[in-house]
Amino acid sequence: MATSADRNIAEDQAAGVPPDGLVAVVKRDCPTCELIAPVLADIEARGSLTVYTQDDPAFPESITAKVHDADLAFSWHRDIETVPTLMRFADGDEAGRIVGWSRPEWEAFTGLDALGDSLPPHRPGCGSLSVAPSMVDVLAARFGGDGLTARRVEFGSLEDAQEAMHDRGWSDGLPLVAPTAERVSAMLAGTSRAPDEVVANVAPDLADCTVTKAAVNAVMAGCRPEYFPVVLAALTAVCNDTFNMHGMLATTMPVGPVFIVNGPIAREIGMNSGINVFGQGNRANSTIGRAVQLIVRNVGGGRPGEVDRAALGQPGKVGFCFAEIEGTADDGDGGAESAGGDGWVPLCTDFGFEPGTNTVTAFPGEAPRSVVDQLSRDPESLARTMAVALNAIHHPKLVLGFDAILAVAPDHSRVFIDSGWTRRQTAERINELTTRPGSELVRGAGGIAEGVPEFLAEADLPKFRDGGLHLVHCGGGAGLFSAVIGGWVNGDVGAQPVCVEIDPWR
Known part of the structure; x- marks a missing residue:
């Protein structure tokens, strides 16, 4: 084992091979490293030691075999988190380490007695430059x-x-x-x-x-x-x-992916589900x-x-990305809004996930449009308002072709919740109310050329396919407003929403 000054330590460092024997990592900007400089000199004098110094290439002045870890390569590759760190290497592999200064531990680790007798017996180390936030x-x-x-x-x-x-x-x-x-x-x-x-x-x-x-x-x-x-x-x-x-x-058509995030992750990363949610x-x-x-x-x-x-x-x-209100959520004014109880489960449950699962749902949607109803205080009246607004998606006479999101804000969801309507019951009633006679929707009806083919005149036609209407709970805690996000052409000829779990790769 070479320990003399004429040993080319720099070549070993460049090759990524630490010298066998005792190796210490220090920096001058560490009171504990300054304190134990005499101990390092004593170890070198009684055996062998190589010191890697992170900041000042001259520190410690009393050490002969030292390397300036200028680019912190050695410290980073050896996962140095605290200085001083004292390590032992054998055949290029680390055989042990201790951090900070503790006389009993250093004596046991080096096999040398009377190390630093005049120093305090214990001192914690400092953070390594290689783990500094800026580095x-x-x-x-x-x-x-x-x-x-x-x-x-x-x-x-x-x-x-x-x-x-x-x-x-x-x-x-x-x-x-x-x-x-x-x-x-x-x-x-x-x-x-x-x-x-x-x-x-x-x-x-x-x-x-x-x-x-x-x-x-x-x-x-x-x-x-x-x-x-x-x-x-x-x-x-x-x-x-x-x-x-x-x-x-x-x-x-003016559509793109709309992402709705469910689960604890939304709050963990600080997503907004309340005021100004879109x-x-x-x-x-x-x-x-x-x-x-x-x-x-x-x-x-x-x-x-x-x-x-x-x-x-x-x-x-x-x-276009936002989170859904679940459990309780900040209303934007320091208060909290209830997510509506067990009956108003999150959107991810439409896709088979349990409440509380971290998911993101991709919905092929257009821009949101406001739904204003400041007078309805019973769920039937409010459901009828929602139905009228939803019927207008893309065109009032076009049906079955487009999914939709109905974003229900807290002041509106409370009307349904307080009356015992669950999220699923609310969606079912709105689907009933958006089903209309084909005679009103065929081409030419109402003096409008747009519409469905004439052979559908005798049918009752729902606005949305089965499962095509998705209720999402979001928005500010004050204001009797909700919103409609119309979808693109659904089914095999278009697109369908997709919900994916997030947790497996976090």
Whole structure:
């Protein structure tokens, strides 16, 4: 074992091979490391010791065999969380370690007695520079085995990052967060899934999207790492034949994916289910849906004016995501709104999930439209209001073709709940009220050319297919308003909502 000054320790470090024997990691900016500098010198004098110093290459001055861990490579690869750390290596492998200063432990670990007799017997250590908040993501990107499997794009020194990303067609028209290696590494820490794992095959180009590529777009969208599991689940929900993202892009109708999050995760990541639930101001709501839309654009090739043929579009196509009120939820004024008791179970139960399951539902929808009824105080009257509003989706005379979400705010849901109407009973009654005679809906009826074919004149026609109306509990705790979100063409020729569990890969 070489311990003299002429040993080329730097070569061993560059090769990633720590010297056999005792190895200490310290920094000058640590009172405990300063305190035990004489102990380190004593250990070196009585045997062998190599010291890796994180900040000052001259510290400790009394040590001959020391290495400046300038880029913190040694500290990061050896998971140093506290300095001083004293380790023993044999054949290049770590055989043990202790952290902080404790005379009895150091004497037992080194086999040397009378270490630091004049020093206090115990002192805690300090945080390693390699775990400093400002360095964690930098080092993970630098030394993490380059788990970033996506292609790297280098900008010119005179290029402005915002303009460069826009010029390359990555943007939805809004500013993007530059997906640096550090930021993408931080996003990847939000999931246990492997960076090169394929999450989904993304339409319209049917391109594979890896976890890393999803992370890149989540960064650009402005997501935090804790949102990333929801982004991955939402991406899975739209990339399948049932949801038919390709068809939704190609249609000239103004629809896009609407994401509704259920379960404890919504509150854990700070999603809004209350006041201004469809609006601005909440980072999770604003960025999760945007991340998926950027993936569809940048990985799948779904760009407006190309495959995306919407005649009008709508602002929700940038990203439309919100949470449902469950249990109790903040009403936005510091109070809490009841979710309506056991009868008003969450949306995910429509798809076979138990209440309390972390899920995201993808619904092919248009922009929300307000439903105003400030006078109805009985459920039948309010149900009739909802039915009239729902009948107007896309056209009052078009039926069976479109699913819908009825977003019921607390002041309206309370009317149903206080009367003992469950969520399912409310939906059933509204479906009854939206069923109308075919004679009123056929082409030409009411002087309107649009309508259903004449052979349906004698039938009673429901507005929605069985299971096509979904009630969602959300919105502010004051205001007798609800909202309708119309769907795209449903069934085999269009799209159907898809609900995916989030928890398995959090």
